[in-house]
Amino acid sequence: MWSDARLCYGGDYNPEQWPARVWAEDVALMRRARVNLVTVGVFAWSRLEPAPGRYTFDWLDQVLDLLHGGGIRVALATPTASPPPWFSLAHPGALPVTADGVRLHHGSRDTYCAATPAYREAALRIAGALADRYAHHPALALWHVHNEYGTTCHCEHTARAYRRWLADRHGDLATLNDAWTTSFWSQHYSDWAQISTPRATQYLANPGQLLDFRRFWSDTLLAAYAEQRDLLRAANPAIPVTTNYVLGDWVPVDHARWAGEVDLVAVDHYPSAVDVGAEEQTALVGDLARGWARHAAARRHATATAAGDPPAAPDRGAPARPDPAPTWLLTESAPNQIHTTGRMHTKEPGRMLRHSLAHVARGSHGAMFFQWRAPAGGAERFHSALVPHAGPDSRVFREAVDLGAALERLTEIRGTVEASVALAVDAASGWALRHPGLPSTRLDHHDEVAAAHRALWHAGYGCDVVVPGDPLDGYRLLVLPALYLVSDATTGWVREHVQRGGHLLATYLSGAADEHARVRLGGYPGALRDVLGVRAEEFHPLADGDHVRLADGGTGRIWAETLHLAGADVVTSYAGGLLDGRPAVTRHRSGAGTAWYVSTRPDDDTYRRLLDRAAQAAGATPVHPDAPAGIEAVRRRGDGVSWLFLFNHTDRDRRVPARGAELLTGVRIDEAVTLPPGGVAVLRERTG
Numbered sequence: 001m002w003s004d005a006r007l008c009y010g011g012d013y014n015p016e017q018w019p020a021r022v023w024a025e026d027v028a029l030m031r032r033a034r035v036n037l038v039t040v041g042v043f044a045w046s047r048l049e050p051a052p053g054r055y056t057f058d059w060l061d062q063v064l065d066l067l068h069g070g071g072i073r074v075a076l077a078t079p080t081a082s083p084p085p086w087f088s089l090a091h092p093g094a095l096p097v098t099a100d101g102v103r104l105h106h107g108s109r110d111t112y113c114a115a116t117p118a119y120r121e122a123a124l125r126i127a128g129a130l131a132d133r134y135a136h137h138p139a140l141a142l143w144h145v146h147n148e149y150g151t152t153c154h155c156e157h158t159a160r161a162y163r164r165w166l167a168d169r170h171g172d173l174a175t176l177n178d179a180w181t182t183s184f185w186s187q188h189y190s191d192w193a194q195i196s197t198p199r200a201t202q203y204l205a206n207p208g209q210l211l212d213f214r215r216f217w218s219d220t221l222l223a224a225y226a227e228q229r230d231l232l233r234a235a236n237p238a239i240p241v242t243t244n245y246v247l248g249d250w251v252p253v254d255h256a257r258w259a260g261e262v263d264l265v266a267v268d269h270y271p272s273a274v275d276v277g278a279e280e281q282t283a284l285v286g287d288l289a290r291g292w293a294r295h296a297a298a299r300r301h302a303t304a305t306a307a308g309d310p311p312a313a314p315d316r317g318a319p320a321r322p323d324p325a326p327t328w329l330l331t332e333s334a335p336n337q338i339h340t341t342g343r344m345h346t347k348e349p350g351r352m353l354r355h356s357l358a359h360v361a362r363g364s365h366g367a368m369f370f371q372w373r374a375p376a377g378g379a380e381r382f383h384s385a386l387v388p389h390a391g392p393d394s395r396v397f398r399e400a401v402d403l404g405a406a407l408e409r410l411t412e413i414r415g416t417v418e419a420s421v422a423l424a425v426d427a428a429s430g431w432a433l434r435h436p437g438l439p440s441t442r443l444d445h446h447d448e449v450a451a452a453h454r455a456l457w458h459a460g461y462g463c464d465v466v467v468p469g470d471p472l473d474g475y476r477l478l479v480l481p482a483l484y485l486v487s488d489a490t491t492g493w494v495r496e497h498v499q500r501g502g503h504l505l506a507t508y509l510s511g512a513a514d515e516h517a518r519v520r521l522g523g524y525p526g527a528l529r530d531v532l533g534v535r536a537e538e539f540h541p542l543a544d545g546d547h548v549r550l551a552d553g554g555t556g557r558i559w560a561e562t563l564h565l566a567g568a569d570v571v572t573s574y575a576g577g578l579l580d581g582r583p584a585v586t587r588h589r590s591g592a593g594t595a596w597y598v599s600t601r602p603d604d605d606t607y608r609r610l611l612d613r614a615a616q617a618a619g620a621t622p623v624h625p626d627a628p629a630g631i632e633a634v635r636r637r638g639d640g641v642s643w644l645f646l647f648n649h650t651d652r653d654r655r656v657p658a659r660g661a662e663l664l665t666g667v668r669i670d671e672a673v674t675l676p677p678g679g680v681a682v683l684r685e686r687t688g
């Protein structure tokens with residue numbers, strides 16, 4: 001097992017940046033803070049292989065032995081995100097090339113092209129050398145491959161690999177020409193050799209070419225990961241393998257698809273907001289990570305069932321359900337400063353604990369940080385650390401010690417996270433809405449996901465992120481936030497949910513295009529018109545700062561539509577302006593279910609009220625209906641027991657009705673718990 005009974009606690013540990021005399025102090029401090037897992041060697045390639053094929057493992061031997069002696073387990077990294085200078089000198093053709101054709105140079109990290117054979121071979125060699133030496137080391141708990149896969153390149157190796165990938169995906173050129181609509185602007189391809197990566201070009205690039213380039217990189221990076229994983233697994237099948245996800249709309253990685261290839265979904269999270277926005281982002285990322293883990297579990301279950309494999313619980317005589325609570329892990333977060341535009345914002349006392357427990361509440365099997373000790377030099381010398389520049393005699397280290405103790409008190413927590421709403425997320429829709437040539441530059445699937453999640457979070461509903469095609473049993477409401485690319489299979493998935501009595505709320509642009517980013521004709525929202533009972537004839541993107549008013553007092557931004565009813569009823573209409581009196585939000589009874597359509601982006605308050613209404617109509621209930629405003633409640637359920645996490649996001653004391661044993665203080669709560677500003681409580685509610 002990669003984790004012992006305890007929740008994981010620790011972070012990136014870079015002993016190669018320190019003289020050996022510091023290591024013993026590190027282990028002593030880790031023990032004081034109850035650190036139990038550290039990620040070692042992430043960027044240590046040049047210290048492990050100072051010259052091609054010459055390995056210097058002695059320092060790592062000592063470090064792993066020291067950690068093992070201190071009872072601290074190790075996630076051992078392959079250092080392939082940072083090739084050494086000798087590699088780049090020997091293989092200049094493996095340095096990455098930008099879309100403008102500029103070759104980047106050594107001097108930072110990630111200076112490789114993952115489609116280049118020389119890089120892939122060198123990466124496998126160092127991973128293989130580490131596997132040979134450490135696959136059976138007693139400290140080894142987990143392999144951490146690479147770091148935050150997410151790079152792209154436009155070199156000739158990439159172009160060749162892209163063509164091969166395209167041939168594989170489309171089969172023949174006629175199919176590719178059709179998918180990319182190459183009849184537009186004389187782009188018809190008559191030979192595969194004519195196709196290049198979407199390099200900088202004169203004017204708007206082809207959307208199909210751009211979209212497939214993202215998909216290609218997701219698959220190429222996945223192949224680079226998988227070949228390291230297979231080699232590590234072969235060395236010792238008992239040690240699980242993962243890689244840490246980086247989030248951001250620039251990342252060409254389909255995290256849901258990758259989740260099926262890792263033994264543990266591992267996610268790094270650095271909020272970019274400093275106020276309550278940081279808490280909203282933390283909640284969203286926790287739900288995303290759990291969603292990817294659940295997606296992978298559902299896929300594994302479906303594959304096993306289709307193959308007729310024996311059920312995981314043979315005594316029950318029926319195929320086991322997919323694991324409802326697969327583990328994931330927060331692999332990186334910042335102990336202190338939040339990096340926001342142009343400056344670093346010091347996290348207020350207690351925030352490190354609050355953010356960590358918000359992830360644990362959502363299923364993370366612990367809280368890990370970047371980084372253990374703050375270095376004196378290097379590009380990230382001012383990044384926060386559990387042991388800051390000031391040393392252990394510091395607020396941050398004292399909070400780190402308190403966090404270690406708090407996590408140990410939560411060891412018993414396991415089980416599912418209560419959620420009655422499903423929120424659909426789709427990587428390709430995110431990529432496609434970043435393309436040039438769209439009606440507005442403000443269209444953004446991930447922003448729409450975040451807005452819907454924020455509204456549900458403020459309204460108090462537990463929310464699972466789902467990927468199109470995932471099982472929807474048990475959810476009262478499915479939300480599609482600008483789910484722009486909808487294949488026929490996804491259309492069927494949505495339709496079946498509603499026909500069977502499910503509730504749906506889809507926002508503008510959902511279903512507008514097919515999986516090749518071609519607009520579905522006949523009116524928006526394309527594939528979903530019949531389920532939603534509406535037809536939008538025209539769109540009206542709004543300028544920054546502009547809004548539309550709604551008849552129920554709400555407001556909308558970004559987008560509005562000339563909407564016709566085709567079976568749906570009006571929930572509210574536009575008030576004033578060009579669209580005065582026309583439907584803005586509609587509801588359609590379809591099959592046994594109900595489908596809402598929202599043709600604008602409601603402002604936060606409007607959205608919260610709307611989703612609350614749709615969720616209530618669907619029979620969903622907030623996690624803690626009696627919680628006062630500003631209190632976040634998350635519930636996890638195990639066998640005969642549940643745990644209620646409460647977070648006070650206000651600047652006042654808040655009394656929250658609750659009963660049970662409060663695990664952080666050990667106090668028994670009979671009626672209500674009083675939380676100070678920023679405070680957290682975790683209650684064991686009942687035992688069976």
Ligand code: GAL
Pocket residue numbers: 147148246268270332370380383
């Ligand atoms: C992560 C990365 C770390 C470190 C950190 C700084 O994305 O994996 O190596 O750079 O960001 O916030």
